[in-house]
Amino acid sequence: MNVDKIMNDLEKKHPGEVEYLQAVREVLESIEDIYNENPQFRSANIIERLIEPDRVLIFKVPWTDDEGNVRVNLGYRIQFNCAIGPYKGGLRFHQSVNQSILKFLGFEQIFKNALTSLPLGAGKGGSDFSPKGKSNAEVMRFCQSFMLELWKYIGPETDVPAGDIGVSGREIGYLYGMYKRLKGAHTGVLTGKGLNWGGSLIRPEATGFGAIYFVQEMLAIKKDTIKGKTISISGFGNVAWGVALKATQLGAKVVTISGPDGYVYDPEGLSDRKIEYMLELRASNQDIVRPYAEEFAGAEFHAGRKPWEVKVDIALPCATQNELNAEDAKKLVGNGVMMVAEVSNMGCTPEAIDEFYANEVIFAPGKAVNAGGVATSGLEMAQNAMKMRWTRHEVDERLLQIMHNIHEQCLKYGRRDDGFIDYVKGANISGFLTVANSMLDMGIV
Ligand code: NDP
Numbered sequence: 530m531n532v533d534k535i536m537n538d539l540e541k542k543h544p545g546e547v548e549y550l551q552a553v554r555e556v557l558e559s560i561e562d563i564y565n566e567n568p569q570f571r572s573a574n575i576i577e578r579l580i581e582p583d584r585v586l587i588f589k590v591p592w593t594d595d596e597g598n599v600r601v602n603l604g605y606r607i608q609f610n611c612a613i614g615p616y617k618g619g620l621r622f623h624q625s626v627n628q629s630i631l632k633f634l635g636f637e638q639i640f641k642n643a644l645t646s647l648p649l650g651a652g653k654g655g656s657d658f659s660p661k662g663k664s665n666a667e668v669m670r671f672c673q674s675f676m677l678e679l680w681k682y683i684g685p686e687t688d689v690p691a692g693d694i695g696v697s698g699r700e701i702g703y704l705y706g707m708y709k710r711l712k713g714a715h716t717g718v719l720t721g722k723g724l725n726w727g728g729s730l731i732r733p734e735a736t737g738f739g740a741i742y743f744v745q746e747m748l749a750i751k752k753d754t755i756k757g758k759t760i761s762i763s764g765f766g767n768v769a770w771g772v773a774l775k776a777t778q779l780g781a782k783v784v785t786i787s788g789p790d791g792y793v794y795d796p797e798g799l800s801d802r803k804i805e806y807m808l809e810l811r812a813s814n815q816d817i818v819r820p821y822a823e824e825f826a827g828a829e830f831h832a833g834r835k836p837w838e839v840k841v842d843i844a845l846p847c848a849t850q851n852e853l854n855a856e857d858a859k860k861l862v863g864n865g866v867m868m869v870a871e872v873s874n875m876g877c878t879p880e881a882i883d884e885f886y887a888n889e890v891i892f893a894p895g896k897a898v899n900a901g902g903v904a905t906s907g908l909e910m911a912q913n914a915m916k917m918r919w920t921r922h923e924v925d926e927r928l929l930q931i932m933h934n935i936h937e938q939c940l941k942y943g944r945r946d947d948g949f950i951d952y953v954k955g956a957n958i959s960g961f962l963t964v965a966n967s968m969l970d971m972g973i974v
Pocket of ligand 1: 767769903
């Protein structure tokens with residue numbers, strides 16, 4: 530494989546799709562050696578078949594706002610790869626959504642889903658509609674219109690969407706209600722459902738819990754534990770609150786949260802009561818970050834800044850892609866950070882990752898760290914298929930085991946001769962081998 534040639538060809542075909550091209554290059558660079566050692570991949574043109582999605586669905590989503598104005602957004606579903614199972618991946622509703630972002634997320638999902646060892650193919654979707662600032666009725670009308678088109682292309686054995694940025698329990702409820710009405714059947718097609726109608730215990734907090742289980746595995750290699758560590762996180766959404774809750778329960782001190790307009794530094798750290806307070810604000814669609822600083826003595830709001838300037842042991846980006854750049858990485862390194870694990874997808878820029886590697890900061894990529902979310906979606910699908918519900922303890926045990934196994938895969942393919950663990954390489958190679966070998970087994974399809 531010649532990475533530069535493949536990337537040049539891909540750039541010509543998809544000019545300007547910056548995030549997608551970034552994600553593909555990162556994977557190709559880390560699997561290059563193993564690919565070239567196995568000529569069967571070359572002869573089946575596995576890479577050329579893997580880097581393009583199976584199909585890209587784009588549709589318009591007309592809806593009416595509360596003032597009676599007719600609005601139009603774009604809806605997408607990228608069905609990327611189904612070698613090991615039905616397409617699986619979240620829906621993102623945010624004004625920044627475009628084809629490049631959804632293709633990068635769908636591509637990453639291939640390797641992440643394979644790492645879980647569950648039979649899950651890869652997809653992603655969403656819209657440039659942002660629920661923030663919209664009424665419940667507006668969000669419902671939008672979700673119903675979105676599903677009016679999407680339902681034709683999804684199903685429990687073909688494509689199973691879930692949540693992502695801007696899509697939580699409320700949106701999944703409206704989407705599922707419309708799907709059920711159109712289909713005339715309770716098929717369990719979405720994950721992240723409400724507990725009363727097919728959802729799984731632990732799913733809402735699974736991405737965050739899984740991330741902390743993974744961090745514990747990383748620390749264990751260093752004969753260390755999370756207890757007493759200071760942690761900075763960004764955002765305070767679906768995944769960040771699970772991270773904050775589990776880390777706090779395990780005795781770590783989470784000292785930051787953030788939003789697009791700045792961050793809060795709380796030297797005392799989050800507590801169950803503070804997390805509860807933020808969840809109440811979130812549930813009623815209110816801003817979290819500034820009100821937090823006003824509510825709790827000692828907490829400081831830093832407008833227009835990012836949490837990566839705070840001195841911590843562990844940094845966990847939890848908000849969005851490329852949210853931590855080289856400059857941020859230099860600040861973290863300068864302050865003696867020991868570990869950085871992406872909970873957001875592609876949370877760090879390539880230059881930031883180079884900075885961590887150059888300074889021997891232990892770094893792990895989102896596709897390994899945040900895989901607990903999709904894994905628990907897989908567990909929700911299994912429970913739906915069996916018409917059963919596992920207890921909280923059963924789901925949590927399975928999640929813990931899956932995160933342990935993912936870590937083992939990273940060690941197997943990422944441990945260097947000098948003992949340093951290249952988690953990026955480990956995760957990419959493991960995921961690639963599972964999917965590429967499955968594609969070989971099935972011929973040219
Ligand atoms: P949410 O929408 O629930 O939360 C995102 C959070 O990040 C919000 O607090 C948001 O603030 C904040 N935010 C958004 N943009 C910025 C920015 N530019 N700077 C700082 N903060 C920002 O999304 P999720 O928690 O679901 O997703 C977060 C990340 O985790 C994404 O990368 C997603 O792909 C990834 N992920 C999510 C999974 C899931 O199960 N939901 C599974 C695996 C990965 P505000 O609300 O004020 O905009």
